[in-house]
Amino acid sequence: MNIDHFKPAIVYTIYIASTPAKVWEALTSAEFSRKYFSGFAIEADLRVGGAFIARAPDGSVHISGEVIECDPPRKLTITWNVNWPALVEKLGPTLVTYEIEPSGESVKLTMLQSHDRPIGDDILSGGRQGWPAILSSLKSLLETGEPLVIKMEPPQRMLAALKKMGIGTPS
Amino acid sequence: MPKPEFIYVSYIETTPEKLWEALTSSKFTKRYWWDTSVVSDWKVGSPFALVMDGTTTDVGEVLEVDRPRRLSYTFHHILSDAGRKERPTKVVFNLEPYGKLVKLTLTHEDFEEGSVILDGISKGWPAILSSLKSMLESGTALAIPRPCLGIEELSRS
Numbered sequence: 001m002n003i004d005h006f007k008p009a010i011v012y013t014i015y016i017a018s019t020p021a022k023v024w025e026a027l028t029s030a031e032f033s034r035k036y037f038s039g040f041a042i043e044a045d046l047r048v049g050g051a052f053i054a055r056a057p058d059g060s061v062h063i064s065g066e067v068i069e070c071d072p073p074r075k076l077t078i079t080w081n082v083n084w085p086a087l088v089e090k091l092g093p094t095l096v097t098y099e100i101e102p103s104g105e106s107v108k109l110t111m112l113q114s115h116d117r118p119i120g121d122d123i124l125s126g127g128r129q130g131w132p133a134i135l136s137s138l139k140s141l142l143e144t145g146e147p148l149v150i151k152m153e154p155p156q157r158m159l160a161a162l163k164k165m166g167i168g169t170p171s
Numbered sequence: 172m173p174k175p176e177f178i179y180v181s182y183i184e185t186t187p188e189k190l191w192e193a194l195t196s197s198k199f200t201k202r203y204w205w206d207t208s209v210v211s212d213w214k215v216g217s218p219f220a221l222v223m224d225g226t227t228t229d230v231g232e233v234l235e236v237d238r239p240r241r242l243s244y245t246f247h248h249i250l251s252d253a254g255r256k257e258r259p260t261k262v263v264f265n266l267e268p269y270g271k272l273v274k275l276t277l278t279h280e281d282f283e284e285g286s287v288i289l290d291g292i293s294k295g296w297p298a299i300l301s302s303l304k305s306m307l308e309s310g311t312a313l314a315i316p317r318p319c320l321g322i323e324e325l326s327r328s
Contacts, residue, residue: 014181015301015315104316106301132180139301140184143309148182151270 001068003077006095006114009124012131013110018142020100023107024073026138027098030055036137036147044078046070052078068095075099080113085168091123092116111135126158176280177293181300183273185307187266190273191239193303194264203302203312205320211244219244226250228322231259241265246279250322253287260288275300294321 016023026032030041039057044050048070054063065079080096081088095114100107113127130152137148159169183190193199197208207228211219213236221229231245243263248254258281265276277296282289298320302313 013297015298015313015319017305017309017311017313103319104314106313106315108315108319128178128180133182136180136182136304139304140308143305148184148272149270150182150272 001066001079001093003068003095003114006116008097008112008114009119010113010127010131011110012135013108014135014139015103015106015108016139016142017105018107020073020102020107022142023100023109023138024076026142027076032138032141036141037134038150038152046072046076052080065093065096069097073100084162084170087162087167090165090167091119109135120161122157122161124158125161126155129155129158174280175282175284175286175289176278177289177296178279179277179296179300181275181277181304182269183275183304183307184271185273187239187268187273189307190266190275191242193307194242199306203306204299205317213242223322231262234261235263239266248288248291257283257286257288260286291321294319 026036028042028044028046030043033040033042033054037054040062041055043053043055044067045052046067048067050067052065052067053061056062061083063080063082065081067076067078069075069077075097077095077097080094092115097112097114099110099112111131113131133150133152137150141147162169193203195209195211195213197210200207200209206224208222209219210222211217211233213233215233215236217233219231219233220227228250229246229248231247233244235241235243241264243261245259246262247259248257260279261281263278263280265278267274267276277300279292279296298315302315306312
């Protein structure tokens, strides 16, 4: 997949007292992700073209995608498509890139959510709400051994905007 | 064009009162903000300054004080010529209890189009607020190399 025409719409940077290898593992393994990502299991076949899945606690596949770039423990790019009817057809694929850089004794983790077309603020509000919660919890998990207990409200603004576009969302 | 502003959200396992103290007291800022002091009596209309290693980098005026919910001040970077030329901007901290956590939302807004300060603070705030979260949760602030703050770049500009 050619990703040259994708542009970042959301960028979130967080510094973590950890190592690049541990941050990479936390981002790509179900054992870690279940703790910081509301019970979701990341299942990634870590090679270019490999499958990338986020499985909901009920076992259903919530996000499915493909590994586009894989350079452990420095850079991972995946398609990140929520499995709601007509979502990819109407919004195009969503690309997520994690950049992991050593920064002194810490790690700088940058998440970029990119799209191949302009996406409105209503739709982006979902990612703007979700990423800080997920990555704040990941940082706490790696630094203190305990994730955060964040009870997320459903992203109402995004859901309403998707519904208006005729994209099927959970009722 | 998106509005020239920077917004950063962090969830921190602490109380609003402790977070407020960490944002407004030099005793704490010196630990997580590279030896930076916040100088103000935190009354509306009072002056505000950031002093790093004895050098004043930013000045402003306190706009809102609603302890421990909302704090805002104007922000004028004075270390570089480029910074001094730009109009003062506005920093707002919102602290919301969130279960056993606090949701901290920083909004830094009212930048001129093409602001060089916006570039600098977009690098600096994630480092500062990551270090603040670490200090409150684990007791140890982060030892992030100072260039990550974006200050040196500003001084060269």
